[in-house]
Amino acid sequence: MTRSEENYIKTIFHLGGSDSVPIATNAIAEQMETKPSSVTDMAKKLAEKGLVHYKKYQGVSLTDIGVKTALSIIRKHRLWEVFLVKKLDFSWDEVHEVAEQLEHIKSEKLIDKIDELLDFPKFDPHGDPIPSKDGKFMIRDKQLLSDVPIHTDGVCVGVKDTSPTFLKFLDKNNIALGNTIRILDKEEFDQSLHIQMDGKELHISHQIASNLYVKLND
Amino acid sequence: MTRSEENYIKTIFHLGGSDSVPIATNAIAEQMETKPSSVTDMAKKLAEKGLVHYKKYQGVSLTDIGVKTALSIIRKHRLWEVFLVKKLDFSWDEVHEVAEQLEHIKSEKLIDKIDELLDFPKFDPHGDPIPSKDGKFMIRDKQLLSDVPIHTDGVCVGVKDTSPTFLKFLDKNNIALGNTIRILDKEEFDQSLHIQMDGKELHISHQIASNLYVKLND
DNA sequence: AATTAAATTTAGACAAAACTAAAAATTTGT
DNA sequence: ACAAATTTTTAGTTTTGTCTAAATTTAATT
Numbered sequence: 331m332t333r334s335e336e337n338y339i340k341t342i343f344h345l346g347g348s349d350s351v352p353i354a355t356n357a358i359a360e361q362m363e364t365k366p367s368s369v370t371d372m373a374k375k376l377a378e379k380g381l382v383h384y385k386k387y388q389g390v391s392l393t394d395i396g397v398k399t400a401l402s403i404i405r406k407h408r409l410w411e412v413f414l415v416k417k418l419d420f421s422w423d424e425v426h427e428v429a430e431q432l433e434h435i436k437s438e439k440l441i442d443k444i445d446e447l448l449d450f451p452k453f454d455p456h457g458d459p460i461p462s463k464d465g466k467f468m469i470r471d472k473q474l475l476s477d478v479p480i481h482t483d484g485v486c487v488g489v490k491d492t493s494p495t496f497l498k499f500l501d502k503n504n505i506a507l508g509n510t511i512r513i514l515d516k517e518e519f520d521q522s523l524h525i526q527m528d529g530k531e532l533h534i535s536h537q538i539a540s541n542l543y544v545k546l547n548d
Numbered sequence: 549m550t551r552s553e554e555n556y557i558k559t560i561f562h563l564g565g566s567d568s569v570p571i572a573t574n575a576i577a578e579q580m581e582t583k584p585s586s587v588t589d590m591a592k593k594l595a596e597k598g599l600v601h602y603k604k605y606q607g608v609s610l611t612d613i614g615v616k617t618a619l620s621i622i623r624k625h626r627l628w629e630v631f632l633v634k635k636l637d638f639s640w641d642e643v644h645e646v647a648e649q650l651e652h653i654k655s656e657k658l659i660d661k662i663d664e665l666l667d668f669p670k671f672d673p674h675g676d677p678i679p680s681k682d683g684k685f686m687i688r689d690k691q692l693l694s695d696v697p698i699h700t701d702g703v704c705v706g707v708k709d710t711s712p713t714f715l716k717f718l719d720k721n722n723i724a725l726g727n728t729i730r731i732l733d734k735e736e737f738d739q740s741l742h743i744q745m746d747g748k749e750l751h752i753s754h755q756i757a758s759n760l761y762v763k764l765n766d
Numbered sequence: 767a768a769t770t771a772a773a774t775t776t777a778g779a780c781a782a783a784a785c786t787a788a789a790a791a792t793t794t795g796t
Numbered sequence: 797a798c799a800a801a802t803t804t805t806t807a808g809t810t811t812t813g814t815c816t817a818a819a820t821t822t823a824a825t826t
Contacts, residue, residue: 334783355804368784370805375782387791387804418661428655435653437646443636552813573774586814588775593812605774605821 333434336403337362338372339381342392343400347382352389401461406441407433408454408461413444415455422455423497456497457488457507457543475511476521476539478546483512486527488543496541503532511544551652554621555580556590557599560610561618565600570607619679624659625651626672626679631662633673640673641715674715675706675725675761693729694739694757696764701730704745706761714759721750729762 331339341361347353355373359366369390377384381396392400410432414420420428435441442463445451452468453459459467472487486509489496500506505527514531515524521536549557559579565571573591577584587608595602599614610618628650632638638646653659660681663669670686671677677685690705704727707714718724723745732749733742739754 332782356802364783365785366804367786367806371783414658418658418665420657420661424657428653428658431653431655435646435649437649439638439642440632440636440646443638447636550812574772582813583815584774585776585816589813 331399334372335376335379335381336399336434338369338376339392339396339400340403340407342382342390343397343404347389347391348397348400350383350391352383352391354389358390398465401465401467403433405461405463406435408458409441409444409448409451411454411456412448412451412460416448421497421501423494423501425455426492426494453488455507456492470545472543472545474540475513475523475525475542475544476536478513478544480513480516482546483510484544484546485509486511486542487545489541490543491541499538503534504528504530505532505542549617552590553594553597553599554617554652556587556594557610557614557618558621558625560600560608561615561622565609566615566618568601568609570601570609572607576608616683619683619685621651623679623681624653626676627659627662627666627669629672629674630666630669630678634666639715639719641712641719643673644710644712671706673725674710688763690761690763692758693731693741693743693760693762694754696731696762698731698734700764701728702762702764703727704729704760705763707759708761709759717756721752722746722748723750723760 338358341358342348342353345353345357345361355366355369358369362369373382373384373390376382376390376396381393381399383391383393407429410429411422411425414425414428415422445463451460453470457470457472459469461467470487474490475486478484486505486507488507489500509528512526513523514526516522517524521539523534523536523539525532525534556576559576560566560571563571563575563579573584573587576587580587591600591602591608594600594608594614599611599617601609601611625647628647629640629643632643632646633640663681669678671688675688675690677687679685688705692708693704696702704723704725706725707718727746730744731741732744734740735742739757741752741754741757743750743752
């Protein structure tokens with residue numbers, strides 16, 4: 331597998347092509363900041379190798395082998411992210427770019443040892459699940475903060491937007507994964523929320539709330 | 549810098565092209581298991597970029613910038629080797645292949661943090677010096693065991709041959725860096741040595757002795 | 767010094783991965 | 797249902813790094 335092939339497989343997975351829902355050439359091109367014609371070329375190549383289903387004009391979806399491959403790459407990406415944060419004191423807005431490179435290192439032993447060093451983490455620094463060696467991963471029941479009814483209690487467990495801008499904003503406001511959260515009130519006119527997070531009170535916009543995942547207390 | 553460019557720079561350095569001693573096209577090709585014509589192409593490109601001196605038919609040597617670049621790559625390679633051995637329990641015969649990949653990861657912060665995590669090691673698992681951030685490195689006065697006079701005491705500080713075969717052989721015979729060594733006797737007819745290493749007595753061939761570096765006790 | 771041998775470079779080709787521009791298929795709108 | 801708009805594919809180029817085969821330069825030998 332070349333680096334480029336791996337990036338295509340990963341992108342198709344993220345766009346939902348794992349459930350044999352075919353993904354449009356255009357969508358892949360846009361996501362990867364490339365041209366549709368390049369996607370067509372690669373689709374043929376990956377189909378040839380048995381990694382994707384592809385019929386002309388019908389879009390692309392991953393085969394079982396394709397899904398396994400995608401999960402293996404995502405596993406590597408997310409484990410490296412945890413490594414960077416936990417062992418090298420990177421902040422969560424710095425890890426993506428480096429992990430994009432590290433995920434392509436070819437060594438089964440390396441990633442298994444990293445996994446072990448980190449004590450087999452189940453989630454990455456943004457709250458996304460880390461697939462195990464055999465491709466299984468936890469699906470945590472979580473909801474967008476913006477979808478949660480008023481006066482609810484929960485824990486912040488993930489972010490939807492993982493852009494450095496958003497993550498740095500959260501840092502600045504002391505919003506971090508693991509924080510307890512209570513929704514005090516919601517403004518009607520702009521959907522902004524008054525919340526209590528780890529004691530302190532905060533007022534956050536709908537934009538923010540709709541990019542934060544919480545797990546409700548049971 | 550592409551990966552390929554980096555590999556050429558590194559190879560030229562290792563062949564001695566750092567002291568503006570020009571290296572033959574053929575020598576580079578052989579070392580890299582490629583063809584001389586490919587080397588010529590790359591030599592032009594690297595000269596264009598100011599990384600090497602190159603005149604037709606006259607061989608290639610590194611410029612100051614080329615040397616700096618080479619040292620930076622070697623620094624990364626050797627730090628990753630230490631990381632693999634010290635933090636992930638790789639054995640010294642397994643690290644080269646993986647480090648060959650890791651050395652091309654582009655992130656200044658990453659390698660500096662790895663350096664810090666390892667407590668700024670000065671030598672890699674094979675006893676080779678690790679250049680600092682600014683390109684300086686220790687030159688330890690060491691000699692090949694085969695060149696050392698009889699009845700001398702020293703410490704094993706490095707290997708010349710770093711092939712897995714040789715390294716595994718050393719493991720099997722409990723020969724490791726840091727071991728104290730004393731030369732008891734030398735057989736005239738085959739230059740083989742009777743040595744004492746960490747207590748135990750050993751009989752080793754000239755082949756072995758000429759690939760082990762020792763530092764003599766002062 | 768001339769000739770042979772060896773090393774090096776040139777020229778032309780190829781594969782991978784991308785692109786542009788044009789053609790073809792599909793989807794949409796009325 | 798049919799024309800228009802959109803999406804997708806094809807065909808032909810480009811770039812990077814490699815190769816082979818032929819030509820050229822340098823080195824070695826007699």
